[in-house]
Amino acid sequence: MTPEQLAQAITAALAQAVDDGTFALAADDVPATVHLERPRQREHGDWATNVALQLAKKAGTNPRAFATELASRLTAVDGVASVDVAGPGFLNIRLDAAAAGELARSVVDAGTAYGRGDGFAGVKVNLEFVSANPTGPLHIGGVRWAAVGDSLARVLEASGADVTREYYFNDHGAQIDRFARSLLARALGEPAPEDGYGGDYITEIAGQVVADAAAAGEPDPRTLERAEATEAFRARGVELMFGEVKKSLHDFGVDFDVYFHEDSLHESGAVDRAVARLRELGHMYDQDGATWLRTTDFGDDKDRVVIKSDGNAAYIAGDIAYYLDKRERGFDRVVIMLGADHHGYIGRMMAVCAAFGDTPHVNLELLIGQLVNLVKDGQPVRMSKRAGTILTIDDLVDAVGVDAARYALARSSADTTLDLDLDLLASAKNENPVFYVQYAHARTVNVGRNAAEAGVRREDGFDARLLDHESEAVLLGKIAELPRIVAQAAELREPHRVARYLEDLAGGYHKWYDQRRVTPFGDEEVTDVHRTRLWLNDATRQVLANGLALLGVSAPERM
Incomplete structure (x- = not known):
């Protein structure tokens, strides 16, 4: 069971409780997506959600009572082993081994598509x-x-x-x-x-x-x-x-x-067109022989000269024209990345955005490095x-x-x-973060090569129930996180979250590698245990490769 499938199961349980009158909520009060996160302590379960704390007051009850009712419904969901109510109303959910282990096959089947989402579907972004x-x-x-x-x-x-x-x-x-x-x-x-x-x-x-x-x-x-x-x-x-x-x-x-x-x-006359547009909108005025934009109406600390008294365009004139040009090219969001010495641009450019009738920090975003x-x-x-x-x-x-x-x-x-x-x-040592992650990927490939030589083939068997070791539960949990990490990195404009995630995943894989064998030892026969572990190994390889690709970094097969 993937986190997305579990979230859908929770949403369905909420909707059912609303339909039968258990929760005094309107149908549109049920969130389209329930947020799940990994508990900080592994013994608390595989996933946790605070949805009861979010909805209880609106439902006219206390969060713990809301959570208790929801927990009783979730325990009937296939693949859910147990649901505990913690604190004021947190739900800690534990999946059975089969449901958790199925993720390995899902990731391998998804291939390069695993981790991708649709949170920005239909949004045109100009990234400068x-x-x-x-x-x-x-x-x-x-x-x-x-x-x-x-x-x-x-x-x-x-x-x-x-x-x-x-x-x-x-x-x-x-x-x-x-x-x-x-x-x-x-x-x-x-x-x-x-x-x-x-x-x-x-x-x-x-x-x-x-x-x-x-x-x-x-x-x-x-x-x-x-x-x-x-x-x-x-x-x-x-x-x-x-x-x-x-x-x-x-x-x-x-x-x-x-x-x-x-x-x-x-x-091209783009500056003149931008000035004319802002004049039509009532935000330009003439004073001391110069043409000014009334940015103070939109939170700037002072109005800005756009056309100087000598008739030449001020620096901001190009910025104004350029922003309008991007919006006229059909971009919904204009994201501009600037250096550390550009903090002073934020106020004036957000004022320009607002003057055109757009929403600052939505239609225009400035990221300062x-x-x-x-x-x-x-x-x-x-x-x-x-x-x-x-x-x-x-x-x-x-x-x-x-x-x-x-x-x-x-x-x-x-x-x-x-x-x-x-x-x-x-350096080629674990303290070097890129080496640590790339080495994990190379190790997964090497395990696959050794498995092939030993006659271990994925297609000959898979039994998710066999992924029952603690290290496997931890590794599966980390694998499950990629879609959420990617969505969060996109929403917050923070790609570094992907790198830090990959380092955590690599750590989980190295620990699993030290404790569980994919290839048979000595004269041991090949069984579904080995085949199923190979699925988990290859799922990890896919996630590492997908994550490295998001950073424009190669996933080497040998190191």
């Missing part, structure tokens, strides 16, 4: 993450968003959402100007501009711009007038730099559906030779590999500062 300026290699903060953002997209998709991964290509503004001037200065052998960019990558990009012009039979950009030369280095330099960023992300397992150019907002610190040999890592002063995606991958990097960056809540020990992440 990374979106670093194309003025240098992707630094470690952006790498964290790459891992977390892509994992979040996978979790949302596993919950039924239609997710579009979007990269906001910031090719409009002063940073691009400084990048172009830095390239030109390097190509001419001049000192870098005071506010420019350094690092070996500037030399590489500048040299490539010159080489590309020569290969195309074009004039050497270094010989052009200063303004024309700067523009030549800007156009080709940004293209080359962004190409490197995209390649690094692709090699990291992250690809985007849309690369949105900031320049297009200004060139914190910094990443790298440690090697017990000391902070501060320097990247290629980039000059920053740590890049390639530095991290070179140090620990893609799997370890992605897993480590995604396994902690993004709103906390993260310290990564490079020596630990590159």
